[in-house]
């Protein structure tokens with residue numbers, strides 16, 4: 512099946528980045544969200560990021576204009592019925608994702624590939640509640656999407672080879688690299704990254720180092736582009752906690768227990784950059 516039109520559900524941090532890279536690669540994009548404000552903000556972000564790519568000489572003005580023209584926004588989920596591939600990038604809550612799939616599926620073409628950008632939820636379980644488990648898989652971008660080279664592709668237990676190969680082709684057309692992961696809690700990147708971030712929070716909790724010394728140690732001592740606490744703020748502390756809970760519950764091993772300080776920050780609403788406060792103060 513030829514993929515020409517990509518539906519993107521959710522216009523937040525991940526969704527607008529996915530719409531950006533898909534449109535730039537030549538796909539027609541249908542971007543939907545439940546909020547008009549979110550759709551408007553996404554277009555402003557995409558335009559800003561594309562303009563920056565033009566000013567740095569990475570994208571021509573012509574390609575930037577063409578990419579923007581390829582993006583259509585809509586508040587109506589059923590408008591995504593014209594998609595050949597759908598990437599769901601809504602809130603990281605299983606019940607929300609399931610409700611979206613339930614509403615969308617009656618409008619989809621039988622051949623449409625349905626995917627989720629989930630960072631940790633079981634692909635097999637999400638797929639089992641759809642009408643097309645063989646055409647369902649995980650399509651996991653990294654943040655910030657226009658910059659990060661990797662896309663994790665996760666097969667559920669029933670995903671067929673043709674679906675996997677079609678998604679691999681899309682990733683190649685984006686100029687990105689795909690890594691194939693089996694469907695176990697948090698897949699590859701977050702299985703490794705989140706325990707490191709959680710350990711950094713424990714290091715702070717136990718008074719081994721300050722926020723500054725923990726981040727500087729990992730930046731200068733391990734060559735990480737961001738310190739783990741800065742990165743946690745960037746990802747969102749609620750997302751970090753949700754992924755640790757998926758690892759803890761799914762693998763039933765105490766080594767994945769979320770640090771109580773991480774839980775406390777989330778309970779306080781100190782969710783990181785998006786909330787204006789996390790391990791750092793952005794206000």
Ligand code: CAA
Nearest residue numbers: 560563567569630652653654655657658700701736737746
């Ligand atoms: N959107 C689009 N482009 C962005 C951007 C954003 N939010 N932030 C930065 N950029 C671009 C800049 O325009 C710049 O582009 P050029 O190379 O064309 O100039 C480039 O990225 C580098 O940016 P800066 O020079 O401003 O800043 P930097 O060198 O400090 O890099 C960074 C910023 C790329 C974010 C870097 O700090 C980094 O790689 N951090 C780690 C990010 C990371 O680990 N992401 C994975 C998170 S885990 C995940 O996503 C999985 C999950 O499920 C939770």
